[in-house]
Amino acid sequence: xxxxxxxxxxxxxxxxxxxxxxxxxxxxxxxxxxxxxxxxxxxxxxxxxxxxxxxxxxxxxxxxxxxxxxxxxxxxxxxxxxxxxxxxxxxxxxxxxxxxxxxxxxxxxxxxxxxxxxxxxxxxxxxxxxxxxxxxxxxxxxxxxxxxxxxxxxxxxxxxxxxxxxxxxxxxxxxxxxxxxxxxxxxxxxxxxxxxxxxxxxxxxxxxxxxxxxxxxxxxxxxxxxxxxxxxxxxxxxxxxxxxxxxxxxxxxxxxxxxxxxxxxxxxxxxxxxx
Amino acid sequence: xxxxxxxxxxxxxxxxxxxxxxxxxxxxxxxxxxxxxxxxxxxxxxxxxxxxxxxxxxxxxxxxxxxxxxxxxxxxxxxxxxxxxxxxxxxxxxxxxxxxxxxxxxxxxxxxxxxxxxxxxxxxxxxxxxxxxxxxxxxxxxxxxxxxxxxxxxxxxxxxxxxxxxxxxxxxxxxxxxxxxxxxxxxxxxxxxxxxxxxxxxxxxxxxxxxxxxxxxxxxxxxxxxxxxxxxxxxxxxxxxxxxxxxxxxxxxxxxxxxxxxxxxxxxxxxxxxx
Numbered sequence: 418x419x420x421x422x423x424x425x426x427x428x429x430x431x432x433x434x435x436x437x438x439x440x441x442x443x444x445x446x447x448x449x450x451x452x453x454x455x456x457x458x459x460x461x462x463x464x465x466x467x468x469x470x471x472x473x474x475x476x477x478x479x480x481x482x483x484x485x486x487x488x489x490x491x492x493x494x495x496x497x498x499x500x501x502x503x504x505x506x507x508x509x510x511x512x513x514x515x516x517x518x519x520x521x522x523x524x525x526x527x528x529x530x531x532x533x534x535x536x537x538x539x540x541x542x543x544x545x546x547x548x549x550x551x552x553x554x555x556x557x558x559x560x561x562x563x564x565x566x567x568x569x570x571x572x573x574x575x576x577x578x579x580x581x582x583x584x585x586x587x588x589x590x591x592x593x594x595x596x597x598x599x600x601x602x603x604x605x606x607x608x609x610x611x612x613x614x615x616x617x618x619x620x621x622x623x624x625x626x627x628x629x630x631x632x633x634x635x636x637x638x639x640x641x642x643x644x645x646x647x648x649x650x651x652x653x654x655x656x657x658x659x660x661x662x663x664x665x666x667x668x669x670x671x672x673x674x675x676x677x678x679x680x681x682x683x684x685x686x687x688x689x690x691x692x
Numbered sequence: 693x694x695x696x697x698x699x700x701x702x703x704x705x706x707x708x709x710x711x712x713x714x715x716x717x718x719x720x721x722x723x724x725x726x727x728x729x730x731x732x733x734x735x736x737x738x739x740x741x742x743x744x745x746x747x748x749x750x751x752x753x754x755x756x757x758x759x760x761x762x763x764x765x766x767x768x769x770x771x772x773x774x775x776x777x778x779x780x781x782x783x784x785x786x787x788x789x790x791x792x793x794x795x796x797x798x799x800x801x802x803x804x805x806x807x808x809x810x811x812x813x814x815x816x817x818x819x820x821x822x823x824x825x826x827x828x829x830x831x832x833x834x835x836x837x838x839x840x841x842x843x844x845x846x847x848x849x850x851x852x853x854x855x856x857x858x859x860x861x862x863x864x865x866x867x868x869x870x871x872x873x874x875x876x877x878x879x880x881x882x883x884x885x886x887x888x889x890x891x892x893x894x895x896x897x898x899x900x901x902x903x904x905x906x907x908x909x910x911x912x913x914x915x916x917x918x919x920x921x922x923x924x925x926x927x928x929x930x931x932x933x934x935x936x937x938x939x940x941x942x943x944x945x946x947x948x949x950x951x952x953x954x955x956x957x958x959x960x961x962x963x964x965x966x967x
Contacts (some may be wrong), residue, residue, distance in 0.1 A: 439795070479791055479798035485806045489764055490948060513791055515815060516754055517842040520714070523754035531760045540815045542837055544844025562817055567792040571817025571864055578854055584851060584859060591847055 420599075420624070423507050424648050426472045428692075430682040433649055434676060435473035435509065435626065437656025438463065438495065439480045444661050446668050456484070458489035459668075461498055463660055466669035468503050470680040473627075473652050474600045475509035483554070496532045497605060505654070508535045509626070511559065515540040521550035529554045536560050541588045545595055552597035558624075559601055561587050563616065566606025566629030585612075589619040593644055602626055605644070607635025607653070613643030625651050630679075631658035637679070641686045649692055655679060693810045694831055695874075695899070698782050699746050706959040708924055709951060710748035710784065712931025713770065714755045719936050721943050731759070731766035734943075735773075736773055738935055741944035743778050745955040748927050749782040750901075771807045782927070783810045784901070785886050788837065788939020790815040797824035802830045811835050813879060813901070814950065816863045820870055827872035833899075834876055838863050838891065841881025841904030860887075864894040877901055882921070882928070888918030897924050906933035912954070915926065916961045924967055930954060 427433050440456045444614065449455045464474065476495060478604035481488035488658055499508055514524040521539075528537040529551075536558035551559040564574055564585040574585040582590075592601055605616055607629035616625070625644055629635035630653050637653060644651050659679075702708050715731045724730045727933040739749065751770060756763035774781055789799040789812065796814075801802075803812040804826075811833035814823055826834040839849055839860040857865075867876055871874060880891055884906035891900070900919055905912035905928050919926050938946035 441947065443851060477791070477795055479789070479795045479802070482802040483798040483806070485802070486761060486764055486768065489761055493761065513789065513815070513818075514754070516752070516788055517840070520752055520754045523758040526755070527757040527760070534794050540788070540817050542815050542817045542848060543788075543840050543842060544847030544849070546844040548844075550700070565792070565818050565820050569792075569820060569821040569823075570820030573817060573859060573862060574819070576851070576859060576862060578851055578855055586920075587848060 418420055418507055422505075423472065423498060423624070426507070427506055427649050428429050430469065430472055432470055433474055433651050433653055433688055434471045434576065435468055435475050435654040436463065436471045436659055436676065437511070437628070438474055438476040438668045439656045440491075440660070441480060442484070444664065446664050446666060448666060452489055454494065454577075456481070457494045457498070458471060460491070460495045461629065462669040463672050464499065464503070466673040467676040468506065468657070470673070470676040471506070473507040473671065474499060474507055475654055476530045477511040477604050487634040493532060496534060500533055509609075510534040510537040512561065513540050515539050515543050515547045517543065518546045518550055521547050525551045525554055529557045536602065540564065541592065548592065549596050552595060552600050557600065560626050561588065561592055561601055561603050563603040563606050564609055564612055566608040566635065585618060586615065589616065593620060604628065607637075607640050610639035610643060616642060617646065621646060622648070622650070624652060626652045628654040628656075631655045637682055638686065645661065645686075645690065645692065647692075649687070653679075655682070678685070693755055693782055697780075698747065698899070701780055701782070702924050704953070705744065706962055707747055707748055707955040708926050708928055708958055709746045709902045709954050710750050710929040711738065711742060711746045711934055712786070712903070712926045712929050713749055713751040714931045714937065715766075715935070716755060717759070719939065721939050721941060722839065723941060728771065729766055730878060731756070731763065732769040732773070735766070737944040737947055738947050739774065739778070742934070742950040742951045743781065745948070745951040746781070748784055749774060749781040750785040750786045750929055752931075768807060771809060785809040785812040788813050788815050789817050790822045792818065793821045796822050798961055800826045800829055804832045811877065815838065815864065816848065816867065820866075823867065824871050827875050835901050836867055836876055836878050838878040839880050839884055839887055841883040841910065842866065845881060861890065861894060864891065866935075868895060871946065875925075879903065882912075882915050885911065885914035885918060890920060892921065896921060897923070897925070899927060901927045901929060902932075903929040906930045912957055913961065918964065920967065922967070924962070928954075928958070
């Protein structure tokens with residue numbers, strides 16, 4: 418998918434909502450546990466109920482890996498379902514991978530070719546030659562961790578150099594010089610709205626993937642105040658707040674209601690800013 | 693496995709060699725491609741030929757993920773084979789994972805419980821609550837990226853703060869204060885021997901996993917000069933240099949010869965230092 422196609426989809430749906438498919442067998446409705454592939458059945462129902470309200474889905478691969486081969490099969494079926502039925506949806510493998518050159522190419526192939534995701538999240542610690550192999554794939558996006566929403570995010574990411582620049586600012590600056598850097602997006606946690614202004618100065622045009630709205634306490638309006646750009650430029654993710662709205666047979670309908678609430682908020686924000 | 697068991701094994705074998713099982717179907721002998729599971733057959737032959745010379749095996753998960761479900765099955769069979777036949781061997785899932793709390797627990801379960809690896813490599817970027825979930829598993833080790841051997845390793849890892857400390861030094865210092873930090877090891881590239889002295893000042897007792905000897909240009913003697921401690925404290929990895937020594941039917945025998953060369957070098961170094 419191209420960036421223009423993503424922007425078009427956001428404008429058409431009046432939504433920059435990403436739904437996190439972090440499926441935990443202990444949290445899904447019991448009646449699904451009787452099916453052959455409960456994780457896929459759950460995802461399919463969530464996607465069917467929300468695909469007109471969201472522009473992106475983001476399975477976190479850890480939740481699938483934890484179930485071994487079965488889990489990988491469920492992930493594979495989920496991405497196939499999305500690609501076959503909703504090719505207009507932007508798909509994110511939230512895998513936080515990263516390794517040296519050749520090895521990163523392997524990961525890139527796994528997610529971009531074998532599973533045909535539109536994008537994958539990548540950790541920046543190992544630098545240019547761990548990320549550029551991902552950027553070499555045309556019309557695919559690499560979403561680099563910049564400033565994460567968790568408490569430990571402050572352990573190293575705000576480390577400040579002699580000139581007053583923090584590590585996450587370096588990550589934004591340096592990565593902008595890498596080959597095919599126009600195919601980068603960045604993860605910036607919604608719990609840190611005070612940083613968005615600084616971030617937008619360094620990367621005014623890139624999309625930001627923003628987790629942490631809802632369950633983790635991030636606030637949508639603050640995020641938009643500083644994060645939106647003329648292309649909208651945000652994908653705001655909600656996982657638990659949507660997919661676990663109910664554990665009953667009405668789970669998909671309740672997930673839709675939660676997604677609709679967020680989409681409506683987004684529509685109002687976009688309208689106010691004539692976007 | 694406990695640290696004492698690992699040290700005992702190193703002393704018994706006079707070897708701190710780790711063999712990287714980074715299996716690429718394009719590089720393995722052609723006659724194996726006819727088998728049902730070429731990756732596993734290759735690994736099994738390499739393990740059978742070298743297990744008395746190495747104390748650890750390290751499959752890099754990217755190489756397996758790149759082959760989708762089949763690849764995961766090969767990885768799963770490989771770790772089962774090691775655990776069933778060579779329980780004295782230290783196993784490393786070179787996965788470079790890391791995510792927020794709950795999610796890291798999922799990864800930890802996947803590698804420590806589902807597959808029963810002794811250790812997993814983890815990226816430090818997301819800080820304490822992304823790593824501590826791994827450290828919560830008893831008799832399992834978390835191998836944190838500190839200073840990697842690739843060119844891009846210098847992009848961020850040597851970023852220097854106001855007081856002259858680099859990012860990788862912060863990672864060593866800060867992580868030493870985390871819960872169960874005695875279960876940490878660190879990745880330090882063999883291509884950076886000049887840094888080992890500094891590193892040993894901060895983490896004198898922890899094991900260091902050292903990739904980059906051989907194919908990447910690192911030198912074993914320099915690494916040992918500054919890296920060895922009284923418990924030996926090093927696991928030196930070689931992947932391509934051993935496993936791809938030959939593409940013929942003699943591949944396992946040739947791999948053994950290459951492993952033996954390194955083991956002999958290690959034995960001499962240990963002897964010289966009365967370790």
